[in-house]
Amino acid sequence: MPDQSLPRDSAPRTRRGAQTRSRLLRAAEEAFGSRGYHRAGISDITLAAGVAQGTFYSYFRNKEEVLRELVRNMGRDLRAHLAAEISDARDRLDAEARGLRAFLAYVAGHPWMYRVLQEAQFVDESIYREYYEAFGESYLRLLDVAEADGEVRPGDNRIRVWALMGMAHFLGLRYGLWERDVPLDRVVDTVRDLLRSGLMTGEHNNE
Amino acid sequence: MPDQSLPRDSAPRTRRGAQTRSRLLRAAEEAFGSRGYHRAGISDITLAAGVAQGTFYSYFRNKEEVLRELVRNMGRDLRAHLAAEISDARDRLDAEARGLRAFLAYVAGHPWMYRVLQEAQFVDESIYREYYEAFGESYLRLLDVAEADGEVRPGDNRIRVWALMGMAHFLGLRYGLWERDVPLDRVVDTVRDLLRSGLMTGEHNNE
Incomplete structure (x- = not known):
């Protein structure tokens, strides 16, 4: 991918x-x-x-170039890791859950990743944007395929991708990096439930 | 609040x-x-x-203290603004949609907010954590009330709050700050749909 x-x-x-x-x-x-x-x-x-x-x-050429290449490399490495982890997922929901699980564990095992990536935006914002845009393009293809296969409800997958990346980013920050006070499976199950059924009860989800 | x-x-x-x-x-x-x-x-x-x-x-006392107070102030200001915007929402789903709409518009109108907040984490991470923890506590109370009222499905609202803040953060970054190439209503409708019904088709949401 x-x-x-x-x-x-x-x-x-x-x-x-x-x-x-x-x-x-x-x-x-x-x-x-x-x-x-x-x-x-x-x-x-x-x-x-x-x-x-x-x-x-x-x-x-200089420190900025090594940072740019490092962030590209981190992105490729993470995407390859996630692609391998979800390769035998049985459907998109399972892939989302496995992907998030793998991401949270990856964050916990790569304590510098967030700092390097976040700091890059103050060196040159394009480094940071490029990272998320590349990530988003890969993710978009997966959602589009899942929508074509009838697994994902029709919708604007480009916007959804940014929402999903944001969820993963904050959950990684809070539960992977800052504090390991909640089992990662619980975090994943909460998101799986949200992606499967939304947040609202039936009574309030038909307006 | x-x-x-x-x-x-x-x-x-x-x-x-x-x-x-x-x-x-x-x-x-x-x-x-x-x-x-x-x-x-x-x-x-x-x-x-x-x-x-x-x-x-x-x-x-010094530059760091003014940054810390500034971030606190920005957080209070944003939360008060969002609280006012959702005060007459008819239910939690409506409040989520209105709150996100107001947040995206706020980001577009406060171009320094993200930079100041993001950079604060490299001055003292506690400034950044405190901002999101305060935000999360307010948000958690709203979700807990909505769950008690039977509007939100039972679940771990603490984890959900981090997922929801992450969504808003990335959508604000991409659609409020970086590029205004998509109408904000479209972004809001996409999230509203996700929170109402999840991402998956009925066929795949009963496992």
Whole structure:
């Protein structure tokens, strides 16, 4: 589902180059996540990646470019992870529940993801928008297919996608990142119920 | 609904003091919103508020304190606005629709709100958490009442509140702030439909 290709001008030509690039991105995630983008220096990244400082510039023009690539990479990684987790879902509702479950667990296991992503909007808003727009496009295709298959009620799936991403984002923030005081299954069951039947009782849902 | 009281130690004792404090907060919103928190100086705030720089310190200890008070203030203002907008709603579904409509319009009319709030999490995460926790508590009471009245289906309203706030946040970001390419009524109708009947067709909503 996600586009795995790298932008042509920064794609390393060798396997070793790809490994170094990937080490630099992981080190950047740790540095930006733990120190914050503005305080983290390129030397923090190269030190953690175990490469000479000059090596950084064979892969990225500057700190902003590594942030942009890191956010793209985080998005691809998350989308690939979710796609694998929902691959054997029996219908769209099951896919939504499994996808949310996997997302919440992923957030809990990737404590820097939110910080890096949220901070990116103050470095260059387009990094942040691109992340959600790419996510939204993948999600939209899934909802459109489910609607064509008669699983999802007819409606504006583009708007729904933003609503669903927002739900996942806030639930991840509250229950995956801030506090683990509620079992994730309970969070998922609540959303599953909402997507299956809405929020209102029958009495109030026919107006 | 929202708590209108100021923290005791910074509450001005005179009407004129309250006006100056309020001018400083408005000026801070503009300064933090347009320049960003880190680049905005206290002198930008006092200049825009038309007061001497020393006056700032009669009201706030430092830049972080004015940010914290500003975010509290923004939250109170938004909650009071939404409470007024939904006061004559005929049921919870109508209140949700009216509240979302008012929120989206509010976002479009307060272009700095998101930036100030989002950036606050990197100054002190507790400012950001407090904002959403206060919002969530007000929202929770409304859902609990609606559930007791038989309008909302039984469920975990605390989790639902985070899901609903997330929806509103992302829809506000995409359709209120980034692009005004979709009529707000269409966004509201899509969410109203989701809250009334869920996302799934009857065939798939009985498992």
